[in-house]
Amino acid sequence: MDTETSSREPALPRPVSRREQAEATRGSLLRTAERLFAEHGLARVSNRRIVEAAGQANNSALSYHVGTRTDLLRAITRAHAEPIAHRTRELVELARGSTRPRDHVASLVLPYTEHLAELGNPSWYARFTAQVHTDPGATAGLHDDPLLATFLEEGNAAVWAHVPDLPAAEAALRRQTARLAVIHTCAEQERTAADTNTPADWPLVGAALTDAVTGLLLAPRSPH
Template sequence: METSSRREQAEATRELLLRTAERLFAERGLAQVSNRQIVEAAGQANNSALAYHVGTREDLIRAITRSHVEPIAARARERVAAVRRSKRPRDHVASLVLPYTEHLASLGNPSWCARFLAQVVTDPALLDVEGVEPVLAVEFVEGTAAVWAHVTPLPAAESALRSQTARVAVIHTCAEQERLAAVTGVPADWALVGEALTDALTGLLTAPRVPTTRKDR
């Protein structure tokens, strides 16, 4: 019984450290927050608490990321499966976008997930860290393939550019909506954000290509 109680206390401390680090990273930036600041903000007296309960800084970022990516991926699996036979590109785009906005809605206000993940996926130092999966890049292979199956074939470079633009739009739009909600105290309308992004990205990905010549450019 005592062992179980200690384990629960250790898990609670670890969760506190993760959520505290996530908040500080979201509000100040990854590079601006030290391990010591995280420990102090979490109310831990032992400066080695973070290393003991979580591990290295990479372990910390990986753990926070996974705590969000896993539920997002679970939602994505359900949505991708539900629209597998759909011939509407928008349905497949929604299966990629809505799992993220629905997860953000589940976190309440304030939340720090979107701002944290926006930093993780754009930090060059983290791109090669094993296990730090960019959001919208896990469990989304089938959904992405389904979107492109309903789009007029494009040159590889252009399809890659459109995909990159779509990803950036989702990540940074959600981060900005989360920031505004934290500042104003008014929760973001994540249902509206999800539908608006779905409409916009469907248009972006399915837009016909207008051939141009070098002279036109």
């Protein structure tokens, strides 16, 4: 046995830099805020509550590491937007030229449900998204992420090329209903999964939502 090697002391861990500490603190604040917003709603969660739940002693930690309330919501959304945008681009490109409306609907629905599956159980993003979209004050300052905008625009155009010609007000209602169906169905599935400790069947949810949204958008307009 090499006595020099055996007597050598274990290497000390590399010191954590101040920048790494700041990034870790910011990440903890974002994850904590996402969970609290998802479970309790935006209005019932104060900045101080987020800071305390994240184990930070300084009450100004949130404003220092993240910024304003709108900055906080946008940062949480942005943390999830990149993988969703990447998958949306793949499916939108794959569906180009398809004559099946369902292919184009799937390119917009499945990236979201697939991302939720990747988060594991419990997760909070679907419920966070639902809380944001039911709070007028939040949605007023939180627009669609630019990472997704280009692909969503192309996918939506492909979907609506197959939709019956509708008056603008009715088209807007169908669009809103389809969006809310996806958001709130996924939020309920996520909540049930967290409560029962049984992961949601996200492939089934994605397929069912794709079928439902396709049927909703393509439904013939009845005479009024």
